[in-house]
Amino acid sequence: MSQVRVLVGTHKGAFILTSDGKRQQWEVSGPHFAGWEVYHLKGSPADPNRIYCAPSTGWHGQVIQRSDDGGQTWNPVGNKFSYEGTPATHLWYDGTPHPYEFKRVWHVEPSLTDPDTVYAGVEDAAIFQSSDGGQNWTELPALREHDTAKGWQPGAGGLCLHTIILDPSDPNRIFIAISAAGAFRTDDGGKSWKPINRGLHSQYIPDPTAEVGHCVHHVAMHPNRPGVLFMQKHWDVMRSDDAGDNWREVSGNLPTDFGFVIDVHAHEPETIYVVPIKSDSEHFPLDGQLRVYRSRTGGNDWEPLTKGLPQSNCFVNVLRDAMAVDTMDKCGIYFGTTGGQVYASADAGDSWAPIVQSLPAVLSVEVQTIS
Amino acid sequence: MSATVTIRVMLPAHLRNLARVGAEVSVETPAPATIASTLDALEARYPVLAGTIRDHDTRKRRAFIRYFACEEDLSHEPPETALPEPVVAGREPLIILGAIAGG
Numbered sequence: 001m002s003q004v005r006v007l008v009g010t011h012k013g014a015f016i017l018t019s020d021g022k023r024q025q026w027e028v029s030g031p032h033f034a035g036w037e038v039y040h041l042k043g044s045p046a047d048p049n050r051i052y053c054a055p056s057t058g059w060h061g062q063v064i065q066r067s068d069d070g071g072q073t074w075n076p077v078g079n080k081f082s083y084e085g086t087p088a089t090h091l092w093y094d095g096t097p098h099p100y101e102f103k104r105v106w107h108v109e110p111s112l113t114d115p116d117t118v119y120a121g122v123e124d125a126a127i128f129q130s131s132d133g134g135q136n137w138t139e140l141p142a143l144r145e146h147d148t149a150k151g152w153q154p155g156a157g158g159l160c161l162h163t164i165i166l167d168p169s170d171p172n173r174i175f176i177a178i179s180a181a182g183a184f185r186t187d188d189g190g191k192s193w194k195p196i197n198r199g200l201h202s203q204y205i206p207d208p209t210a211e212v213g214h215c216v217h218h219v220a221m222h223p224n225r226p227g228v229l230f231m232q233k234h235w236d237v238m239r240s241d242d243a244g245d246n247w248r249e250v251s252g253n254l255p256t257d258f259g260f261v262i263d264v265h266a267h268e269p270e271t272i273y274v275v276p277i278k279s280d281s282e283h284f285p286l287d288g289q290l291r292v293y294r295s296r297t298g299g300n301d302w303e304p305l306t307k308g309l310p311q312s313n314c315f316v317n318v319l320r321d322a323m324a325v326d327t328m329d330k331c332g333i334y335f336g337t338t339g340g341q342v343y344a345s346a347d348a349g350d351s352w353a354p355i356v357q358s359l360p361a362v363l364s365v366e367v368q369t370i371s
Numbered sequence: 372m373s374a375t376v377t378i379r380v381m382l383p384a385h386l387r388n389l390a391r392v393g394a395e396v397s398v399e400t401p402a403p404a405t406i407a408s409t410l411d412a413l414e415a416r417y418p419v420l421a422g423t424i425r426d427h428d429t430r431k432r433r434a435f436i437r438y439f440a441c442e443e444d445l446s447h448e449p450p451e452t453a454l455p456e457p458v459v460a461g462r463e464p465l466i467i468l469g470a471i472a473g474g
Contacts, residue, residue: 035385059435059469060385060423076389076419080427 004326005070005368006334007051008342009038012360014053016071019355023332023346026355032074033065040107040321040364043070047115048370052134054105054120062104064120064134070370077134081105081122084141090124091153100124100144107321107364109164113171121161125152125178127190140190143176148195148212155179155215155234162320163219167226175229175244180215183231185244196244200233217260218320222269230272230299232262232320237274239299250299255286261323265348266331270298273325273333273349275318284315292335294349308352309343316341321364328369336362375399378409378454379464386424386467390417395464404459406438407450424467439466 006017013031032038036055044050051067053074062081065074087100103123111117116133126144128137143149143161152159160179167173172189175196182197195211205213215234222228231238231247235258238247251257256276265271272295278286285291289312292305316339326332333345340359345352381395390396398412407430414421421427424436430450432438438445441455441463457463 034388057385058472059383059433060389061426061433063389063419063423079422082428 002328003370004328004332005043005048005370006324006342006344006355007041007043007071007364007366007368008336008356008359008362009040009053009321009364010336010340010360010362011037014038014041014055015356015359017342017355021328023326023328023344026344028356029071031360032071036063037104038363039105040366042108042110042366043368044110044115044118045112046110048368050110050115050133052108052110052118054108056104062102064105064108066134078130078136081120081128081137082139083126083144084139087144088150090149090159091151093154095153097150100126102126103158106160106162107164109166112166112168119164119166119174121164121176123158123160124154125159125161125181127161127164127174127176129190140186142191143184143186143193146184146193146195148181152178152181152212163216165219165221165229167221168223169226173226173243175219175221177216177219177231179217180213180234182212182214183216183219183244196240197247198245199240199247199249200238201236201249202234204234218262220262220264220272222264225269228269228298230262230264232259232274234258234280237262237299250295252295252300252302254293254302259318260320261318261335263323263325263333265333266325266327267329268296268331271296271348272299273323274302275323275335277317283317288313288315290314290316290337292333292349292352305345305349305352307350308345314339319363321366322362324365324367326367326369332367334365334367336365338362374402376402376404376459377461378404378412378458379461380409380413381464381466383467383469385469386420389419389423392417402459404454405451406445406448406454406465409454409465410450435470435472437468437470439468440464 002021008015013034015030033055041053053065056062089097092098107121109119120128163177165175184193200214229240239250290309293302316337323335336342338361400408400412
């Protein structure tokens, strides 16, 4: 029988939640790396026992931990993330040049085909690659050396590369997103990158339609339709049907189109999920009601999903990497909150129940479906 | 003077867990033992600690790490500073401490 393994990164360690295909009874293991801030951990699609995890602390910086047995045991691998050459500057919050400094890994993205190959998105924004299971990391420097990079400015969380999407139909194509520079795509395995932000409109920057400078919060793709991308921007939910070359807004009837997460149903490429957040200055659900919104039409027409979710006095946030879907016949949806709850739906969002309710603040959620 | 000396090093909790050791470890370093040579020896014996006390590239002490020995703060001494005699003699440890900070 299939098993579902939910990988949860939190402010104070990692947790692994496992269940059978019914997804009703859960076993909880953790905290792994207790006390460490785990921005993200993710399993290899090519070998589900291989999991990469990125704990860090303010005292000791970044380490990378790797499991080869599905998260039962872990071993530290390489943690040296050195920018290629002498890094130039980016812009600081006040608009002055600021030197590049490595701070942390925000996202690990294992290769779709090779368990030993993994990418890391880091702050200050850059993408690194390891081809030896995480022992050694090499920057793909063309992104940070892009003509626009000297003008990139950080979002509130820092100048972070937080989203990496590998195109299953083209091993040379990678999508990434940086707050607050925007989305970029390479079609040559990282040798060159192009901004893909046409159609985004951000009123908070001097030129609302600038080539870069947009605070993209997250991007999602259905693996069977890699040319279609969905984006939760700072404000606005967006869609592209040409691999990011052009975007159009699909916020439609959402009560607020600010938010962080966005994801796509595993079997219905036009069914997408967001968690609307009140505003950029009030990072909690509108009216204290935690509602996932689902569109079955690829955007514009949205329905609130509330069954099993708190509908009063709820003031948590759902961060950008904290939603994931499994690939069971009846698609499971999962998300974690800054209040330490991880909610699961085994029926594509129709109803929800908490798997755990009192973890440290959840920073990321990933799911492995293991047959 | 012997060619090498044994230095006792006390580690903060996160680094004990990371290196899978107890509160105190001992490392061999060429004489005369300095802060830098002791940390070099520590990282050579426990490679997982590289980058967690000093920056990988600049070798500078991380901002929230301090070095103490014999009730003295050595954090701002040059890395080539010789360790105090009681540390070299093994009567006192070099203490690597995380700042009292966090949330």
